[in-house]
Amino acid sequence: MSMIAEHMSCIKQSAASVVSARAVALRQQGKDVISLSAGEPDFPTPEHVQLAGIRAIVEGKTKYPPIPGIMPLRKAVCAKLKRENGLDYAPEQVIASSGAKQVIFNALAVTLDPGDEVIVPAPYFGCYTEETALCKGVPVVVETTIADGFRLDAARLEAAITPRTKWLILNNPNNPSGAVLDRGRLEAIAEVLRRHPQVWVLSDDIYEHLIYDDLPFISILEVAPDLKDRTLVVNGFSKTFSMTGWRLGYGAGPLELIKNMTKYQSQSTSGACQVSQWAGVAALEGEMGFAARQRAIFQKRRDLVVQRLGAVPGLEAICPEGAFYVYVSCTAMLGRTAPDGRAIASDADFADYLLDAGVALIPGVAFGLSPFVRISFATDTASLEEACRRIAAACADLR
């Protein structure tokens, strides 16, 4: 009999970590591999934020923090939500955790009873379905289409709702598609939710500051403030401030939910790293020039990748409005054969083939919508250009 619990066979290792590990292993064997699998900005954390972290260490702010987070951070989160999103929250309605990922896990852990359903629009960030399964819930996947810009369709959402539905996870802008929900789409979704009061919304806004072409970020609560009593806003520092390794995220929502998430966190990881929290205060209260500069650079890279891959016969890439990924359709590649005789029958085969051609990226199967591959443009321009050249050459070699 295995020591390992049965539910572990129901979940998958994070795809990004698997692909990154394979790319590293190939590089160690001397192969030249460009990794376009990263889910993190390639810039250093802004200097004023770094210094706030150093200051916290030097000043001895290195003890156990309060479980839901230090008060200055919770207050800074409230000020941010008011300033940027027009939302009113009290510090008691905010929890800081070790990354947005842990906020999501805490929320699912304290709300799901076995068999409860969580609606996850696909393509999705892999942790939504896996964390749901870990919490003994049932992920209900609602697919979007490339023709509809990967945006959640209200009628499809409504068809997926049952009396067991507890959450709808809305990730806006979306990882991996880059889709951004506009006001009309959000209003249609809110209209459906009003008919189903048992369904809560987990709004994962972590790419909020990575929207291009001056499009606005609109939160579900901006168009439907009446849903506030059943919405958890999730956000963090990883993407906006290039702080993935500091492991800091936050949630804001109804008091009872936050209290229970705090109770759960008190018996699991305790409060998030205090040094990171002081750095987080500096990030939220400091100037936002970094975010704007990062966004401008990403927009140029996005345009480069979409233009280069759009010119590759058989690939289809729509221009993402947000995040730092292009979700490329490889439908036309299926059924083809590689020069070494292997068949390309799925997006996973295609990604394996491209890995051998020197480009690491993540197949759509990891995001619940095939056949696609996710290309991260969070890497330097020269690497992106060379990667696009390798992809084009590898595609031309398929028969």
Ligand SMILES: Cc1ncc(COP(=O)(O)O)c(C=O)c1O
């Ligand atoms: C949509 C989405 N939500 C949450 C996270 C996790 O963020 P954090 O680093 O704060 O845990 C990611 C990271 O890739 C993400 O893409």
